[in-house]
Each structure stands twice: as C-alpha cells, then as structure tokens.
Amino acid sequence: MSTNNEPKGTAAIHRPAKADDFSEWYNVLIDQAGLSDKRYPIKGMNVWTPYGWKTMRLMDSLLREQMEGTDHDEVCFPLLIPEDQFQKEADHIKGFADGVYWVTHGGLNPLEVKLLLRPTSETAMYPMFALWIRSHQDLPLKTFQIVNTFRYETHQTRSFIRVREIHFFESHTCHTTFEDAQAQIAEDLEVMKILGEQMCIPYLALQRPDWDKFPGADYTIGIDAYMPSGKTLQLASIHQYKDNFSKPYDITYETEDGEHKHVHQTTYGMSERLLGAIVGLHGDDKGLALPPNIAPFQVAIVPILAKGKADLVMPQCEKLAEELKQAGIRVELDDRDLRPGKKFFHWELKGVPLRMELGPRDIENDVVMAARRDTGEKIQITRADIAKTAIDLLESIRVNMLEKARTILTNALVEVFTMQDVTDLEGIGKGYWCSEEACGTKVEDETELSLIGFDPDHNGEGSCVVCGNKGTRMAYFARTY
Ligand SMILES: [Zn+2]
Numbered sequence: 001m002s003t004n005n006e007p008k009g010t011a012a013i014h015r016p017a018k019a020d021d022f023s024e025w026y027n028v029l030i031d032q033a034g035l036s037d038k039r040y041p042i043k044g045m046n047v048w049t050p051y052g053w054k055t056m057r058l059m060d061s062l063l064r065e066q067m068e069g070t071d072h073d074e075v076c077f078p079l080l081i082p083e084d085q086f087q088k089e090a091d092h093i094k095g096f097a098d099g100v101y102w103v104t105h106g107g108l109n110p111l112e113v114k115l116l117l118r119p120t121s122e123t124a125m126y127p128m129f130a131l132w133i134r135s136h137q138d139l140p141l142k143t144f145q146i147v148n149t150f151r152y153e154t155h156q157t158r159s160f161i162r163v164r165e166i167h168f169f170e171s172h173t174c175h176t177t178f179e180d181a182q183a184q185i186a187e188d189l190e191v192m193k194i195l196g197e198q199m200c201i202p203y204l205a206l207q208r209p210d211w212d213k214f215p216g217a218d219y220t221i222g223i224d225a226y227m228p229s230g231k232t233l234q235l236a237s238i239h240q241y242k243d244n245f246s247k248p249y250d251i252t253y254e255t256e257d258g259e260h261k262h263v264h265q266t267t268y269g270m271s272e273r274l275l276g277a278i279v280g281l282h283g284d285d286k287g288l289a290l291p292p293n294i295a296p297f298q299v300a301i302v303p304i305l306a307k308g309k310a311d312l313v314m315p316q317c318e319k320l321a322e323e324l325k326q327a328g329i330r331v332e333l334d335d336r337d338l339r340p341g342k343k344f345f346h347w348e349l350k351g352v353p354l355r356m357e358l359g360p361r362d363i364e365n366d367v368v369m370a371a372r373r374d375t376g377e378k379i380q381i382t383r384a385d386i387a388k389t390a391i392d393l394l395e396s397i398r399v400n401m402l403e404k405a406r407t408i409l410t411n412a413l414v415e416v417f418t419m420q421d422v423t424d425l426e427g428i429g430k431g432y433w434c435s436e437e438a439c440g441t442k443v444e445d446e447t448e449l450s451l452i453g454f455d456p457d458h459n460g461e462g463s464c465v466v467c468g469n470k471g472t473r474m475a476y477f478a479r480t481y
Helices: 022-032 050-069 090-099 122-132 178-198 273-282 310-326 340-351 360-365 383-412 419-423 438-448
Strands: 078-084 102-106 111-115 141-150 165-175 206-208 219-225 233-244 251-252 260-261 264-271 299-303 331-333 352-356 366-372 378-382 413-415 429-432 450-454 473-480
Touching: 022 111, 022 165, 022 273, 050 165, 050 178, 050 273, 102 165, 141 260, 141 264, 141 273, 165 178, 178 233, 178 264, 206 450, 219 450, 219 473, 233 273, 251 438, 264 273, 299 310, 299 340, 310 331, 310 360, 331 378, 340 352, 352 360, 352 383, 360 366, 366 383, 378 383, 383 413, 419 429, 419 438, 438 450
Parallel strands: 233 473, 299 331, 299 352, 413 429
Antiparallel strands: 078 111, 102 111, 141 165, 165 264, 206 219, 219 233, 233 264, 251 260, 352 366, 366 378, 429 473, 450 473
C-alpha cells in the first residue's frame, strides 16, 4: 500500500487551528499530510514526498493538456546558462543579479566563463530561438517546459510559497507582430481561467505597475490568489516582451517581402505556488481538502469489517474499487489493519474528496455509504449507480469548492477612497490611482500594503486614493507574500 511507505514526518507536532495561526497551521499541515519534507539540509530546497509529487504531477498534466490544446510544443533546455548569454538584456540582469546561483568550477579548475543555474529560461532559450527561426513560416513558435529553476531567496522560506528550488512551468512564444503576441496573452488568460476552475482557485488578473513588472518586459499581468492570512499570493505571471529580448538576442524572421524583422515575444510562468494556494484556501482543521481534478486518490474505500465477515466484505470492496477504476476514477482501497475511525481520520488529513464505506449491512442493502470531504455530508448511494454517482459527486465537490473560495475572494474586496481606508484595510482594496509611481511608493512606505496592480480593462475616473488628483486606473492594494 502506498500509504504505508511514506517518510515519517513530525506527526507529533501540534497543529494549531487554521483560524488561530494560519501560518503555523499551513507549515505543520504540509508536513503531516505528507506533501513535502523540509528537513533537507538546504533551506527552501524541499523534498517532494510521494503524495505531494503525485499531486503536483497531476497539476502538471492539467497544464500539459492545456498547452497541447493550444498548439504549444514541450521542450527541455539545459539547467546551466553561460554568464555572457545571461548578460545580454540589461534590465533582465539587473532584476536577477541578486538572486542567482553560480557554478564557478569544473572539478578543481575555475571555469573561464562562469555558469549560472537558470532562474528562468529566457537567456537559455533565446540564442537557440535565433537559430531556429528563419522565416515568417516558422512563426508563431510556441514552446513550454516544466523544469526546476533556482533563485537565491534571502527571505524566510515557506513550502511551495517561497522556495529556492522552484518547480516551474514556463511557456515562451515568438510572433511576427505585437498584435499576434497580444492574442497570445489573451489565450494565456483563457488557459488560466480553465486551470483556476479545475484547481478550484479563484484569482485576480491585474496588470503590474511598471516598477513591479518582470525585468525586461513591456508589461506584466500578475495572477493573484487571496489567502486566508489576508495576503495575496502571486500564482502566475504573463509577460508581453515586445521586441525587448529579440533585439539583444537577434531573433529575426524574413517577411514575405524579404525584409528582416525582430519577433515579438511573450512568456507565461507558474509554479508550485498553485499547490500552496490550494492547501491554504481549502484545507481546514481536519487537514487538506484537495480538488478532485488533482487529488491522487479521488475516492478512498474503507471496509467495515464486522467480526467474521471479512471474507464477505473484502471481495466486495475489491469489486467496488475495480468498478470505480474502470470508470476512470483514482481510487484507493484502504485494507490496512486499522480501525475504521483511524482510517477516516487519515483520509481527511490527506484531503481525499470522497470517502466510501462498505460493511455487511450495506452489502445486504445493496448500498454504499459516502462522505464528502468538502461539506462532511454523508450520502447513501445505490450500489448499481455507484460509478455514475461518484463522478457526479466529484464534479459537485469541485464546483462547491470553487464557489466557496470565490465567495471568500469577493468578500475580501473593499472599495477605498483615502489613504486612511488603505491603512485600515483588512482585505484587498480597490480604488482610483493617478498612475504616478510616487503614490505607489507612498503606500508601500506608509502602510503594510502594496499597490499590486490595476485592472487593464477598467473604464472610468475618480480621485487618486493617495494624492487626490484625477486617476483613470482602478488599482488594487493588498498585503502580499
Ligand atoms: Zn496619485
């Protein structure tokens, strides 16, 4: 049984209630639920344990499905980047200079050209794109990879949220024109919408102010979730590069008229922060609650073995498991020699969306008892309808989890009109902004909040929350991770 082979965590550590100490609850839960082991001797480089890795791989497969559905090709570039290639785009280097790991030696010999561990892969990919792209017929070029990237994080690390070795998704595209690149960004936002629904993560998509955009980007759209700690967590970002990288990296194509032009580029990045958001948004005092689409086990079957009835119950449980598997459901039959109550506790901690129980009386009555992880509701299901009902229930759990989290985000949004409103804010503030950086800086200097971005589609005007001058941008203010 996979559930028996897991590393021994620190189960003895007390897990506080989520409402009392969210931060400690989060840290202890990740450990106790077996998602990750942070006892590796480098801070921020955690070990993916079997259950966590299964969950992450399922999230990756949802991503791959979206990428394939939008004609992206998967690639895999080297981890090491030569220093001279990295230094071609000035803003990019400036943005990452403090945060890279260097490889300076090969064996005992100092390297002539230092190498760095990729913090992101623009500078690894773009010299190759320059070789791959010749004519307009090679465009659009749409690639992605799911790899580990490295950033030397100096702040306190936290599993899935702030790490030094990042499980990273990055798509990189090249287009003939700025407008084509804009259409790519619209497609990326559509992909984000689908993933958010599948993973039960509601979010805000906001254009970052210029001082906070990705180094080298023309503009950046950040995807932020709202965590129960009252802080927003950036889950993903989408960047319009224009020709900012294609010029220094000389990525050109020949037009139909024989003219040579620079390509326009976009990128889309995401990480295991998606999993951090799921833990934080949906977990409770019983443990994790995993959305059905990413749960390694969607159904856990617990046999109720009355004395002398094991020979009757176990084959029926195996038959039930097989039937659910045939219907495409990920199922685990818990045949461990433990009391049912202990097993219930275990599967609640693991966040399995649906638990089923089967005992002699159920078999006699041709029913299966089920319990939903999201609501705790118990349901009696007719044995003959089990596969169809289970599929319907899993979908109903997904919808309910998404709605619940959406309500939390909606309720957190507060209109703000003055700096005092921002200072007093508990959730996320929305208010007009004059577009001046000085007003953003003032918010950061005088409150615990930041101006995290603005709604790129907003029409209207009002007085800037900070300075009172006319503003046309609807800005968002929040505490952030
Ligand atoms: Zn202002």
